[in-house]
Amino acid sequence: MRMEFNRLVLVKRYLWGSLLVAIIPLALMAGLYDRYSSYLHDKLIVERIDGDLQTALVKMQGFLDTQIYHLENLADLPEFGEFLIRGKTHSASPQLTDFFYLITNSQDIYGAEFFDVEGELVHSIPTRSISTLSQTYNQLPIVKTKSVEILGPIAPKNGKPGWFLIRKNVIRLGEKIGTIVLKVRLTSLTEQASLLYRVGVYQPFLNTASLNTTFRQSFSVVGTQEIPGSLITTSTSFLPGWTLSLHSFGKDIADPRLYIRYLLLIFVALSAFGIVALFVHMSERLAHLISPLNEGARSIAKGDFSVRVSEDGPGEIKSLAKSFNEMSARLNSLIHTRVDSERRAALGNLAAGIAHEVRNPLAIISTTIHGLKRSEKDQNRKDMLEIINEEIIRTDGIVEEFLDYARPREPKNEATLVRDVLNSVVTLTSATMSKQKVKLNRTGDASIRLDVDSSHLRQVLMNIVLNSLDAMPDGGHLTIRTTRNESSGEILIQDSGDGMDDACLKKAQTPFFTSKKGGTGLGLAICSQLISANGGTLNIESELGNGTSVSLTFPLAKSDAQTKLTSRKASDQ
Amino acid sequence: MTLQMKVFISFLYFFSFCFTLFSEKAFAQDSNQSLQVNIGCLYPLTGPAGLYGRDSVVAIKMAQDFIKQSQRFSNLDVRVKIGDTRSKSLRAVQLTRSFIEKDQIDFLCGVVSSRIALAVNEATRKRDVFFIGTDHASPVIVSEALQPYYFRMSNGTRQSMLAGAKYIKTNYSKGKRLKIAFIGPDYDYGYSAWGDLRAFLKEQKVEFEISGEFWPKLFEPNYAIYIQKLIDLKPDIVINGHWGHDLVTFIKQAKNSVLFKQSVFMNFDAGGNFEVLSELGKDMPLGLVLSARHHVNWPPTKENKNFVETFFSRTGRYPSYAAQGAYSGIMAITEAVKQAGTVRDKEKLRHVFENLKLKLPEDPDGFKSFMDPHSHQILQVQAIGKTVANDRFVPAKASLSDWRIYYPPSKWPLLKESK
Numbered sequence: 002m003r004m005e006f007n008r009l010v011l012v013k014r015y016l017w018g019s020l021l022v023a024i025i026p027l028a029l030m031a032g033l034y035d036r037y038s039s040y041l042h043d044k045l046i047v048e049r050i051d052g053d054l055q056t057a058l059v060k061m062q063g064f065l066d067t068q069i070y071h072l073e074n075l076a077d078l079p080e081f082g083e084f085l086i087r088g089k090t091h092s093a094s095p096q097l098t099d100f101f102y103l104i105t106n107s108q109d110i111y112g113a114e115f116f117d118v119e120g121e122l123v124h125s126i127p128t129r130s131i132s133t134l135s136q137t138y139n140q141l142p143i144v145k146t147k148s149v150e151i152l153g154p155i156a157p158k159n160g161k162p163g164w165f166l167i168r169k170n171v172i173r174l175g176e177k178i179g180t181i182v183l184k185v186r187l188t189s190l191t192e193q194a195s196l197l198y199r200v201g202v203y204q205p206f207l208n209t210a211s212l213n214t215t216f217r218q219s220f221s222v223v224g225t226q227e228i229p230g231s232l233i234t235t236s237t238s239f240l241p242g243w244t245l246s247l248h249s250f251g252k253d254i255a256d257p258r259l260y261i262r263y264l265l266l267i268f269v270a271l272s273a274f275g276i277v278a279l280f281v282h283m284s285e286r287l288a289h290l291i292s293p294l295n296e297g298a299r300s301i302a303k304g305d306f307s308v309r310v311s312e313d314g315p316g317e318i319k320s321l322a323k324s325f326n327e328m329s330a331r332l333n334s335l336i337h338t339r340v341d342s343e344r345r346a347a348l349g350n351l352a353a354g355i356a357h358e359v360r361n362p363l364a365i366i367s368t369t370i371h372g373l374k375r376s377e378k379d380q381n382r383k384d385m386l387e388i389i390n391e392e393i394i395r396t397d398g399i400v401e402e403f404l405d406y407a408r409p410r411e412p413k414n415e416a417t418l419v420r421d422v423l424n425s426v427v428t429l430t431s432a433t434m435s436k437q438k439v440k441l442n443r444t445g446d447a448s449i450r451l452d453v454d455s456s457h458l459r460q461v462l463m464n465i466v467l468n469s470l471d472a473m474p475d476g477g478h479l480t481i482r483t484t485r486n487e488s489s490g491e492i493l494i495q496d497s498g499d500g501m502d503d504a505c506l507k508k509a510q511t512p513f514f515t516s517k518k519g520g521t522g523l524g525l526a527i528c529s530q531l532i533s534a535n536g537g538t539l540n541i542e543s544e545l546g547n548g549t550s551v552s553l554t555f556p557l558a559k560s561d562a563q564t565k566l567t568s569r570k571a572s573d574q
Numbered sequence: 575m576t577l578q579m580k581v582f583i584s585f586l587y588f589f590s591f592c593f594t595l596f597s598e599k600a601f602a603q604d605s606n607q608s609l610q611v612n613i614g615c616l617y618p619l620t621g622p623a624g625l626y627g628r629d630s631v632v633a634i635k636m637a638q639d640f641i642k643q644s645q646r647f648s649n650l651d652v653r654v655k656i657g658d659t660r661s662k663s664l665r666a667v668q669l670t671r672s673f674i675e676k677d678q679i680d681f682l683c684g685v686v687s688s689r690i691a692l693a694v695n696e697a698t699r700k701r702d703v704f705f706i707g708t709d710h711a712s713p714v715i716v717s718e719a720l721q722p723y724y725f726r727m728s729n730g731t732r733q734s735m736l737a738g739a740k741y742i743k744t745n746y747s748k749g750k751r752l753k754i755a756f757i758g759p760d761y762d763y764g765y766s767a768w769g770d771l772r773a774f775l776k777e778q779k780v781e782f783e784i785s786g787e788f789w790p791k792l793f794e795p796n797y798a799i800y801i802q803k804l805i806d807l808k809p810d811i812v813i814n815g816h817w818g819h820d821l822v823t824f825i826k827q828a829k830n831s832v833l834f835k836q837s838v839f840m841n842f843d844a845g846g847n848f849e850v851l852s853e854l855g856k857d858m859p860l861g862l863v864l865s866a867r868h869h870v871n872w873p874p875t876k877e878n879k880n881f882v883e884t885f886f887s888r889t890g891r892y893p894s895y896a897a898q899g900a901y902s903g904i905m906a907i908t909e910a911v912k913q914a915g916t917v918r919d920k921e922k923l924r925h926v927f928e929n930l931k932l933k934l935p936e937d938p939d940g941f942k943s944f945m946d947p948h949s950h951q952i953l954q955v956q957a958i959g960k961t962v963a964n965d966r967f968v969p970a971k972a973s974l975s976d977w978r979i980y981y982p983p984s985k986w987p988l989l990k991e992s993k
Contacts, residue, residue, distance in 0.1 A: 162789035
């Protein structure tokens with residue numbers, strides 16, 4: 002257990018070590034990248050907003066300066082001064098009218114109005130723009146800048162857009178001779194800040210206030226009056242009380258950045274989680290693959306050499322499992338061979354002793370019995386002596402069997418025709434078959450010749466057939482099938498008897514194990530020994546209630562094997 | 575009777591005979607002489623609205639050719655001079671002065687923009703020259719800024735907005751308080767269109783509230799922020815007051831947004847102009863509610879088909895509504911001069927104009943355009959349709975269909991706000 006723990010810990014150590022090597026740089030890189038991008042983003046955003054705000058301010062100031070410049074050009078025109086002084090009784094000359102149109106031709110200007118020194122309207126462009134509001138101009142918010150006054154702005158209402166006025170006094174020889182008022186499109190001013198508009202993020206607002214009123218207004222980039230969202234930043238005044246501010250749409254300005262940041266962090270966390278999960282899975286799998294090997298080694302250590310591990314693992318694990326199984330099989334074989342040899346040696350010595358100590362007295366007893374029988378007149382006593390003699394013969398047979406097992410005779414291999422051996426076995430057992438009403442069925446190719454000791458084969462077949470007949474005391478079917486294979490011949494003996502359970506089947510070839518009354522338990526053990534000595538194999542399959550099937554395989558005699566090879570070549574051609 | 579007396583009487587007879595003969599000859603010579611009609615037309619031939627002017631020039635030539643071939647106008651020699659305003663008020667006013675003072679024109683006609691038309695109107699007011707407006711549509715010029723010699727020969731925004739209000743009442747105002755937003759060009763035409771529609775919606779008792787009003791500049795190249803503002807407001811209906819290239823630009827920029835899916839888009843005055851359908855091509859969304867002063871596929875009369883096909887055979891393209899407007903202007907002037915028999919008697923001509931009734935290509939069967947004597951506004955049928963896929967009039971890939979037809983009232987409608 003300790004060993005397994007250590008092994009698994011070693012596997013996990015390697016895996017966790019690799020995991021740390023993967024995760025730590027990932028976390029460090031993610032952290033550094035996050036801090037760097039955050040810093041960079043903040044810097045860029047702030048600098049960009051500040052830059053854009055300043056640009057928008059400059060554009061707005063430039064727009065106002067342009068309008069003021071036009072106004073001053075008109076005010077300084079000598080002919081215009083004369084026009085104002087003459088009053089509304091005189092119309093403007095075509096040249097002056099053209100100049101008026103030139104100034105108001107821009108879409109940024111709704112119109113122009115000209116007042117004399119008394120405040121009476123002298124002329125307007127276009128004529129229709131003569132405003133009823135002119136009487137209330139002084140009630141509008143007013144701020145002064147340079148040589149002009151800015152009046153308004155007036156928010157959009159009644160289906161008309163917003164506007165503001167730029168008013169300038171016309172001075173000649175130090176005296177005011179009249180006033181010019183330009184009606185300017187409000188949106189033309191607000192849209193100068195359109196570069197600050199970011200859909201769903203932030204938008205600029207023009208905020209206006211004046212000294213003569215407490216009225217404050219905010220206008221969107223398209224000139225509509227709106228209530229701004231959360232303030233992000235505001236500019237300095239570009240006119241007294243007029244500022245440009247930046248407001249969010251209700252969401253944090255950093256939302257998009259945070260979103261990406263969180264997304265990256267989630268991605269890193271998921272990557273780390275994925276790596277951990279992968280490593281844990283690999284660790285579990287490796288432990289799972291190594292664990293059977295560990296278990297197998299422990300079983301071998303406990304003396305169970307029959308243990309086998311699964312060879313389904315991948316790569317080196319599969320190779321390791323194969324090697325382990327080979328090692329286990331060889332160890333098992335080695336141990337069994339060794340034990341068997343030692344057991345046989347012991348049995349051999351025992352058998353020799355028994356043969357010497359039992360058979361000699363038995364021979365004396367048998368000789369004595371024969372003498373007694375000849376001199377005995379009483380029939381009953383004669384019968385009794387005969388029984389004693391038979392028992393002595395039976396005991397001698399047992400000892401013979403025991404000796405055969407302990408000291409088997411070396412096989413003398415020769416080409417043995419299976420048919421002859423089978424005929425002899427069937428002849429010897431036919432009386433029993435007939436008595437027990439067992440039907441024999443011989444099939445297959447009995448003409449094959451096996452490279453075996455014929456007496457061994459006969460002994461083996463006799464033993465197995467007799468076992469089968471013993472399993473069918475009340476009749477049944479006995480099938481003997483002979484099959485020729487590539488380099489071997491197979492003899493299958495199948496009965497329809499009672500069969501064996503698994504426990505019996507496992508011990509069937511163990512010496513001295515028997516399920517028959519009066520059996521020695523050496524029959525199959527000797528068969529197995531003889532088969533093995535003749536280079537064959539024995540395979541027994543049995544199921545309780547469904548009979549037993551015994552398969553014997555021996556190498557074909559050389560002549561038969563050559564015949565088979567020649568006939569196959571011929572058929573291939 | 576003395577011989578001297580007889581000689582004197584014979585001389586008198588002879589003199590009388592000769593005088594009579596000479597007078598008859600002289601009269602006969604006068605009556606056979608053709609009456610020259612000098613017209614100066616103002617159109618933008620270059621710039622964003624240049625197509626309107628170019629189409630108008632072709633239609634004017636078509637009208638002149640028709641007049642030359644017509645027996646009815648055989649004694650009239652209609653001469654037309656064209657001036658390119660370049661969509662500038664100052665240039666239009668200068669051209670007006672030149673036409674009147676240098677070229678001695680009898681009639682001024684044309685002008686696409688209402689803003690320029692007002693400036694030209696002021697220039698003609700002082701000189702008592704007839705100004706026959708053809709394409710500008712603001713009601714101001716036929717109401718508070720009306721001058722005695724101004725007449726307009728195409729439907730104005732007031733008529734199209736009256737039809738539009740009826741359309742909304744019939745098709746969209748069913749027990750629901752509508753949220754309506756407006757976007758239109760920032761000048762008199764836009765203000766008038768929106769003001770008229772609101773007034774007519776109230777008159778029609780349509781329950782509505784105004785979600786927002788936006789006034790981009792004429793010829794604005796970027797409507798992105800305006801489109802976003804409209805999307806944010808989520809109105810049921812977006813009324814658009816743009817025309818020409820502005821409308822094309824707006825639709826192109828809004829096409830990929832949710833605006834047309836979210837709200838019903840309507841333009842009753844110039845949206846259905848063939849120029850718009852043609853320039854948008856496959857970019858024209860389907861299901862938009864549009865109208866115009868003339869359509870290439872309505873009315874399906876012989877006169878309209880003939881007008882459209884003749885225009886096509888001359889130019890290889892189909893006419894915008896400006897073409898039909900210019901054609902109507904020249905035909906109206908010719909008809910008025912024919913009926914008055916003079917170009918000098920301004921009062922007689924004004925009287926004829928005030929009672930003018932004539933068949934024009936855009937009139938459906940059984941209807942003739944007629945002048946409202948009070949407003950000097952011609953009254954014509956307004957047809958409103960929806961865009962559907964149709965490549966009959968290439969390069970347009972859509973045309974108007976599912977028409978709703980609105981005949982004009984007997985008098986040009988006055989509104990309380992404009993009175």
